[in-house]
Amino acid sequence: MENIKILYADDEARIRKMVKDFLTKHGIILIEACDGQEAIDKFFSEKDIKLVILDIMMPRVDGWEVCRTIRRESDVPIMMLTAKTDERDELLGFELGIDEYITKPFSLKILLARIDAVLRRAGGLEPNLIEVGGIVLDESAHEVRVDNTPVELSVKEYELLSYFIMN
Template sequence: MNQAVGESKIMSTDYHLQSILVIDDDLELTDMLSSYLTSMGYKVTICNDGEAGLAEAVSGHHYDLILLDVMMPKMDGFDVLKKLRASHTTPVLMLTARGDDYDRILGLEMGADDYLPKPFNHRELVARIKAIVRRHNIAAMGGAIEQDLAINGIFLSPSSQSVKVDDVVLALTTTEFSILRLLMLNAAKRVTKEEISLKVLGKPLQTFDRSIDMHVSNLRKKIVSVAHDEKIKTIRGVGYMLAKSE
């Protein structure tokens, strides 16, 4: 544990202090996470049931990331996520039972940015946290020098992290925004799932991992809800491509 903490301290200095909300009813785990993450310079808030966690998540306090367990008393993680996504785009990393594909897929469908099966390695947790927060900080770190993108009725602004489709503002999660940005930067070119996984999720694509498919599906639904046409094409067996207007 000491070695992992030391390694992660070096990694975490790339960014300003991150504020993390942990919603999990496992007292032993949350105590350990609080101690571990705090020792690396993170600011950690703990809630041990879904209702309290949701109330804290929408309280107006700023959180860079939410670690959200699935099985909890009073309100499970899915209900928390559903209610949270109705008004907030705070990045969410779901903590799921190992091997439970249903929980993972459902969490992604409902707007989770990523998932991590329990039990997990602490260094992997930190890597996932850093990858998600890095995506969320695109505006603060690079927005000033990144140009706005406008392709096929889609307008994406890195500086404000906003997206409009046919002049209608879309509420995208951090991951959806990053995927769309990558596709727009490579418009009319195929982008493989492996590339999306590495550049957006910050991890190699695993066999049978449907994370990318679920995120793209959610993104498509939001675009089609206002544009009424498919702007993201599937390259079967390879990945995806953003179509340019003809």
């Protein structure tokens, strides 16, 4: 996920910093917005944004309206990252065209995995394949094939195989 540009809008500076620090360590370029209006302005002024992550409850313009505004012009994947846990909110998000809904508190590792999955589904990530002999390691999907046959591996087995192939 090197150099993937993501717009993240949340009015809570502490959460924005935590997300930014984590995602930038993984090669993501994070563009921050502290309210919905700033998110709209940055979305339309920046180039090559591959994903938008929105909080719902923000000043000036809420996340729902940001989503509506972006959807009128773009099919970029949108994720909601919010404290709103009500089923009606989640359903509204999917009706508006979001791709993922994550509630706070959340795991940064799970957030990264969901970003990866959404981008893969949207075609925003190139598969990262490593081939050695008859073994193909797909780092994007965390899948292994031997002679074009999928192989089920535990997480630890996958990590070990990946380590041995890379070294």
